[in-house]
Amino acid sequence: MQFCIIQPDKMDIVFLGVNDAGMQIYEWLCDRNEVDVRALLTEPDQLDIVRQVDPDFIVSVGFDHLVPPEVLNIPSEDAINLHPSYLPYNRGKSPNVWPLIEGTPAGVTLHSMGTEFDTGDIIAQKQVETDFSDTGKVLHQRLEDAQFELFTETWPNIKSGDIKYSSQDDADGSYHTKTDFVELCELDPSEEINVKTLLDRLRALTFPPFDNAYLDINGERYYVDVEIRKKDDKDDEKSDGLISSY
Structure with a gap:
């Protein structure tokens, strides 16, 4: 848990997060002149800090715990979460895995936090391309990069209050534990x-x-691990060097 010094006339944020993308976005927000990130919380027993700070926003990136409604209702503006899936697909755990197995869209979503994991109205989202050569690790990194891009691209609208929400279509969604x-x-x-x-x-x-x-x-x-390569011109060159044995 970390605290920042209070600055007047700035947007107060309590940040919930612990993963690599979360730390990157946390540090980016701390560098914004218009923002006071008042605390970084990583455990559910720290959530009472939200009540003490009474922030404008809760921003969650990689917080692996369900936030209760009485905490979500504290911010004067909203409690928002950044999830590495193209909601409503792949709510829950390991969203880098299921698009490669089930063929569901891969992507990242910024949304208002609901009372269940990865629910709530969508603020913005970005689809991420996949390839048959992708591994879970490769897609994980691509989703982390896309999270940072989506958040920083959407931030001007959040700052100005020009947020447009759209509801999730639960009928098409999926959830994994x-x-x-x-x-x-x-x-x-x-x-x-x-x-x-x-x-x-x-x-x-x-x-x-x-x-x-x-x-x-x-x-x-x-x-078992696997590596899959897409054929390119170098593969044709390699084939010329094949050695035959009899």
Whole structure:
């Protein structure tokens, strides 16, 4: 938890966050002349600080806890969250994984915080392209970059109060839990599966240095990562150097 010195005639913000994108946006906000980031909170037992500060905005990026309604109602303007998915798709955990497996849109969304995870009206969002060569780690980094871009691009409208909200269409949405991710990591050696479906699963779970996908063979556990390359001109050059053996 961190505190900033109060400056008069500035927008008061309490920031909730802990991940890399959150820290980048927190530091960016601290450099704005029009802003006082009064506190950086990373744990739910610190949320009473919001009542003490009575800010104009709560800004959440990477805060991994549900914020209760009595806290969300404190800011005079709004409590907003930046989520690395194209809402209403992929609410909840591991939003960098599911677009590669389920084919749902990947992206980032700035939205008003609701009483459930990743609900609330949308302020702005940006879709992020994916490729069959993407891994979970590659898409994670692309989503982090897009979060910073979306927030800084939208900030002038937030500052001026010119925010246009649109509701989420729950009928088209999806939600995933930590349990969904854990179950995804365990591979069944006897399962018959389409090759592309398996590759989608493996590349989504590839996030070095973490060991995610695994299977157990003869009492031993093996971890699986995958690398997929798109063909380019250099591949034609490499083919000229093939060595034949008889």
